[in-house]
Amino acid sequence: MVKDVLIIGCGCIGLSTGILLLKTKQYNSVKIWAKDLPPNVTSNKAAALWYPFLSNPPDKVGKWSAETMEYFQKHILNDPKSGTLLKKVNELFRKPKKEDPDWKPFIKSFRRARKDELPEGYADGYAIDDGFVMDTDMYMNWLVDTFKALGGQIEQREVVDIREPFIYSDIVINCTGLGAKELVKDGHMYPTRGQIVVVKNTSDRSIMDEEDYICYVIPRISNTVLGGTAQDHDYNMNPTKQDTDEILKRVAAISPKFSRRKLEILGVKVGLRPSRYEIRLEPELLQDNSKLLIHNYGHGGSGFTVSWGCAQEVLNLIQQNIPNLKQSKSKAPILQSKL
Ligand SMILES: Cc1cc2nc3c(=O)[nH]c(=O)nc-3n(C[C@H](O)[C@H](O)[C@H](O)COP(=O)(O)OP(=O)(O)OC[C@H]3O[C@@H](n4cnc5c(N)ncnc54)[C@H](O)[C@@H]3O)c2cc1C
């Protein structure tokens, strides 16, 4: 029996998951319910570039990041409407860095930075020549358009009780980001507040320094993002002058060409990364095994970087668990008639 799938959440995670489900052509319908829609979601506040950050577990994040890079290379980077741009990415260190990143075994193009790539004051660095960045709003619009073009439907609708979606579908994917804290009472979820400053294009390189604090310059198609902050358990959604001043000071320390007087500020954004000790990507069989709930949330600072690898994992989990799904005995809605 071909099933319907209902996704809760319309950020980069929910949309990527929905697109892969639709591409299989194995489902009767794929719908998204979401309290907020792009651009009013965390995903639209992201920098964004491919680079694993603030997400775990390392082996799975490495695998999902590599799969996501491959998916972008095969299906997205060649589409100018996607808002993506190939960009060499450098992470810089002021002192020699002995360790390689956890994700090095998964990324063939990883190398150490050459001396000529290090701004004054930096002694070492990581480099990825086939890195890429996203004009986040353009990319999010591309995800929505692609999802709809494949027949996906989006409804702006808040879910208060996780049992409600099961009235309409036997398979529900929970892509609610930080909303999972409330919706499925996940006490492990917490916000890591990030503020970014958007400026007129200044540089051709994506560089980061996250040794003692976060500092990055991410040139995109239409502008450059300077960041950032990472304040755990901070729910303040308003930009602060203090954070903007600190970001500009740190970026100027990377190179004089990023000094404040040479920058034209276009805007300041704040988002709350959906942080968790590790990404929750697992199935739950409910209502005497007649309903399948798959959790796909808690991606921290790497939602875009792991999105397509996590979406593929959701497809695998559905395939593995459909044989365990029993016909639901009770025809009556799971929740009493209050709906
Ligand atoms: C400043 C900043 C910079 C970043 N830069 C990068 C980067 O360069 N690279 C990278 O990979 N990542 C980056 N990130 C992290 C990335 O933004 C997140 O990991 C990603 O957006 C999470 O996506 P999501 O779809 O899980 O969450 P969201 O985008 O928050 O979407 C969650 C969705 O679920 C819905 N929802 C929640 N609860 C309910 C409910 N009860 N009922 C109905 N709907 C509900 C919401 O309305 C929303 O539609 C950055 C984040 C910040 C803040």
Ligand SMILES: N[C@H](Cc1ccccc1)C(=O)O
């Ligand atoms: N992942 C982005 C940008 C970033 C990339 C690499 C290191 C630090 C930050 C963020 O969460 O702000």
